Amino acid sequence: MELIEHGWTGPDLEPLRRILEERYRPRDYREAQELIVGACQEAQRLYGWVPPSAAQLIADHLGVTANRVYGLLTFYADFQTEPPGRHFLWLCHGAACHVAGAGKIVEYLQRERGIVGRGTLPDRSVTIHVFNGCLGVCDLAPAAQLDHHEYLAHLTQERFEHLLHDLQNDGAAGGADGAVD
Amino acid sequence: MGRLTDRAAFETYAANAQRRWEALWEDRSWVISVGISGCSIAKGAEQTFQHLALLLADGHIPTVLRRVGCMGLCFAEPLVEVKRPGEPPVLYGWVTTDRVPEFVDTLRRGELPTEGVLGVRAFEEWQGIAPLQQHPFLRHQRRLLLEHAGVIDPESIDDYIATGGYRALLKALFEMTPEEVVDEVKRSNLRGRGGAGFPTGIKWESGRRTPAWPKYVVVNSHEGEPNVFKDRRLLEANPHLVLEGLIIGCYALETPFGYNYIGGEHALALRRFQLAVEQAYALGLLGDDILGSGFSCHVRVRTGGGAYICGEGSALMYAIMGQRGQPRTKPPRSVEEGLWKRPTVLNNTETFASVPLIVRNGGSWYATLGTKDSTGTKLVTMQGPVRFLGVAEIELGMSMHRLVFDVFGGVREGYRFKGVQTGGVSAGPLREDELDIPVDFDALTPAGAMLGSGGFVVFDESVCAVDFARYLVAFSRYESCGKCTPCRLGTPALVEILDRIRYGFGRPDDLEVIQYASKQIIELSLCGLGQVAPMPLLGMLERFRDEFIEHITEQRCRAGVCPMTASVSAIP
Numbered sequence: 001m002e003l004i005e006h007g008w009t010g011p012d013l014e015p016l017r018r019i020l021e022e023r024y025r026p027r028d029y030r031e032a033q034e035l036i037v038g039a040c041q042e043a044q045r046l047y048g049w050v051p052p053s054a055a056q057l058i059a060d061h062l063g064v065t066a067n068r069v070y071g072l073l074t075f076y077a078d079f080q081t082e083p084p085g086r087h088f089l090w091l092c093h094g095a096a097c098h099v100a101g102a103g104k105i106v107e108y109l110q111r112e113r114g115i116v117g118r119g120t121l122p123d124r125s126v127t128i129h130v131f132n133g134c135l136g137v138c139d140l141a142p143a144a145q146l147d148h149h150e151y152l153a154h155l156t157q158e159r160f161e162h163l164l165h166d167l168q169n170d171g172a173a174g175g176a177d178g179a180v181d
Numbered sequence: 182m183g184r185l186t187d188r189a190a191f192e193t194y195a196a197n198a199q200r201r202w203e204a205l206w207e208d209r210s211w212v213i214s215v216g217i218s219g220c221s222i223a224k225g226a227e228q229t230f231q232h233l234a235l236l237l238a239d240g241h242i243p244t245v246l247r248r249v250g251c252m253g254l255c256f257a258e259p260l261v262e263v264k265r266p267g268e269p270p271v272l273y274g275w276v277t278t279d280r281v282p283e284f285v286d287t288l289r290r291g292e293l294p295t296e297g298v299l300g301v302r303a304f305e306e307w308q309g310i311a312p313l314q315q316h317p318f319l320r321h322q323r324r325l326l327l328e329h330a331g332v333i334d335p336e337s338i339d340d341y342i343a344t345g346g347y348r349a350l351l352k353a354l355f356e357m358t359p360e361e362v363v364d365e366v367k368r369s370n371l372r373g374r375g376g377a378g379f380p381t382g383i384k385w386e387s388g389r390r391t392p393a394w395p396k397y398v399v400v401n402s403h404e405g406e407p408n409v410f411k412d413r414r415l416l417e418a419n420p421h422l423v424l425e426g427l428i429i430g431c432y433a434l435e436t437p438f439g440y441n442y443i444g445g446e447h448a449l450a451l452r453r454f455q456l457a458v459e460q461a462y463a464l465g466l467l468g469d470d471i472l473g474s475g476f477s478c479h480v481r482v483r484t485g486g487g488a489y490i491c492g493e494g495s496a497l498m499y500a501i502m503g504q505r506g507q508p509r510t511k512p513p514r515s516v517e518e519g520l521w522k523r524p525t526v527l528n529n530t531e532t533f534a535s536v537p538l539i540v541r542n543g544g545s546w547y548a549t550l551g552t553k554d555s556t557g558t559k560l561v562t563m564q565g566p567v568r569f570l571g572v573a574e575i576e577l578g579m580s581m582h583r584l585v586f587d588v589f590g591g592v593r594e595g596y597r598f599k600g601v602q603t604g605g606v607s608a609g610p611l612r613e614d615e616l617d618i619p620v621d622f623d624a625l626t627p628a629g630a631m632l633g634s635g636g637f638v639v640f641d642e643s644v645c646a647v648d649f650a651r652y653l654v655a656f657s658r659y660e661s662c663g664k665c666t667p668c669r670l671g672t673p674a675l676v677e678i679l680d681r682i683r684y685g686f687g688r689p690d691d692l693e694v695i696q697y698a699s700k701q702i703i704e705l706s707l708c709g710l711g712q713v714a715p716m717p718l719l720g721m722l723e724r725f726r727d728e729f730i731e732h733i734t735e736q737r738c739r740a741g742v743c744p745m746t747a748s749v750s751a752i753p
Binding site for chain 2: 030032033034035036037038040041064068071072075076077078079093094095096098099100103107117131132133134135136137138139140141143145151153
């Protein structure tokens, strides 16, 4: 709602439409159903979330109902139906990260920032997603992934607070060459 | 290169690929291979690659710069292998981008970098550098699935074919009947690598016996547990091996429909497997009438959306069908009624990757590896403060003590070993005095532990048993699909009790309540994941009961992890 008040009319659906027409061409209704999740992944990748208009486009393209698409969007943790902040931070909460201290950061998020599992800071600078699984980079534990490409290693609560602070002021999170120790 | 239409055409193609492969290593150019996989990208291997490319071009050094997969040596990433003319390939670890200029300079002077030398990829020592297989991490391993990992380029089908790839498929298609393939797999006594350990051959046979048509063969590459990352490394390092196993599986079931379901968060594994499928289609190893054998096979890749439950068989099939991934009651089992209500054979990535080896070398050869009832090798990952973090491939039956202390090098300096969590989130831990136990499918179970999919977590004295148990149960709570009541309501109840204990409000009868509630969840849950959800807690409780009691009676956490606040308002 807030976005619409700011004169935002919705995402540009053209790129999604192109991808769907190129690569999501089901031969029958069964295959159409198999492709829903994949199509939602494409929308998620393009927009950082799955806007209602994109969900409708996917439903129309594959010949299913928007209900069906939303059933999946709300079931799977990868999909967001709310617009994210400027940055996206995946905080790994795998077992290796937990034994290395990620639990403390998760509790900090809950206590000081009011974020349980997933949430966006009030200034919409960062969306934080506590990843209930393993990013597979256990050597860097506790680790986080910023904007889907940059990794942050050996986090502590203090370093995490700094990181959030930097991101809120749109500073760089760290060096550009991979993990930051 | 067009589609290959018969066996002879493949043989010619393979001979050419092999010649090119050998020429690469005998050439006057340098060959530099950089390991690019999920874990090395995180440590900046892509930057190392770019930096190397820049400096080598600058120095006018004729070089073949290659991207290879992951060797499983995550602790030493980024890995760079250097082969100069007339020398054997030497593997260097920790080559971060800031080390690259000095690294290239040293090499150009004809010298050998002294830092981060891991070994020489040859059988004999060279220039005082020991062979790679004598590295402490690799010495105790038996690498079959990972044999070419980190050596071949996973994005090149030619590399795979040059190193013997698709030979097993040829053998199956032209020299064996589907029944013989199933017999061979039965003889190998290969058991499912996903956790349950069900004999693969028997599953395939019952899939064959079910008369309904069509049938489906599905690879489970979902891998959503919080402490396992072996399947995605395998897919990143050698996707064609899994694909070959899948095609052979389709042949054994006489069906043209193969699927691979890959977790959506494993982006690189997904991309490389998809590429492998495209390459196989282009070469005629997938599609209609493969190499003129009359057998057709079509592989579709499907992705998940990040739900742990989709690793469960029936949930995975619903997920593929575009439904919410929730399990259903069994029977009927999926070999009778699976995908689209048709017979479906579902196996783990690693299981399929083992199939080409079995077909090529025979089931009885495979059965000599490992122990009598747990044959073959297993990929295992170990996390926590161990010296060599990474993916290892061991022969089943190795003792847990050797696995932790020899293969993975034991705990790092400054840490004291407390226990090792087994079976992902589905079983209990083992204490130090219990490590004299073979790692296989059966031996761990009586001890309340489990091999599972091979994910272990070592934890040290700074980890509180109550807190860790809470973490493991909270994982199951979060991932509960919500279909059945015992799991949906039972796991939050357990977390609530554990939180009470962690905050110092534990009640004297809490441990009994835990036992009682766990029993209900285990007995009444619908699917395997609910039935094992309380296992880690029960295991922790059995092994570290003192710590639980200390928390409750003395409000004391000896690891200093639990909040133990006195005020009620602190409870979240």
